Amino acid sequence: MRFPRFVDAVSRRAELPTEQAATISRAVLQTLAERITATESADLAAQLPDEVGSYLAAPGEGGATGGAVAFLYRVAERAGVDPAVAEVGARAVLATLRETVTVGEFQDLVAQLPKGFDAMVDPIPRPPYDV
Template sequence: MNQDTFLDQVAQRTRTSPQQAAELTRATLETLAERLTGGEVLDLAAQLPKPLQLILKPHPATEAADRFGAAEFVARVGRRAGVDENVARDAIRAVFTTLRGAIAGGEFDDVVVQLPRDYRGMVEPAMAPGATRH
């Protein structure tokens, strides 16, 4: 999947413009990069289009994930994208669903395993049968 297709799918799922979808995607991927281990970030990035790979940069100082819950994840995405938490939560679901369709299934499962139980509300829509179809 190329970057334009990825962003178009996020825009459709969030009912926003492609520009807003790009901003929401950037905010979500930057926050996800903080939450995953460095190795997992690199594995995920390797399956994405080059412009999106550049967003997923593991922090050079640590291989460990920054441990924060779903509420903090949503808050960080909201701050980064300049949107309220309801918009951020919907965007995160849209980006996760698009990610699942863009990468190998096993890789998405590897990402999900690193997220605690309180992320379920954001991840489960991406896991539903047919979620990635348009």
């Protein structure tokens, strides 16, 4: 899936104009890269087309603080949109990612995010905990 197709999927899901969906997609991917480890970011990017994966290419240290609300405010700030629009867009981006990467990779991504992110894409299976 090339970036234009990724954006089209986000645009349809979020019912946003294509240009705004592209901006939000970039903001969500860049903000995700700040929340996950560099290894997970590279693993996720490896399953995405270069155009999409490149937004994960320069991750921060991983594990940025704050839950889903802080994440959405960061996306809203980056994309220059209202937090409610950021939430709709983030849900659409996560749903599109879920369809684009393998189930295992998506589970690995979700495992590094706070539990509040589960509500953004239902249902998100969490990997079982080791007993």
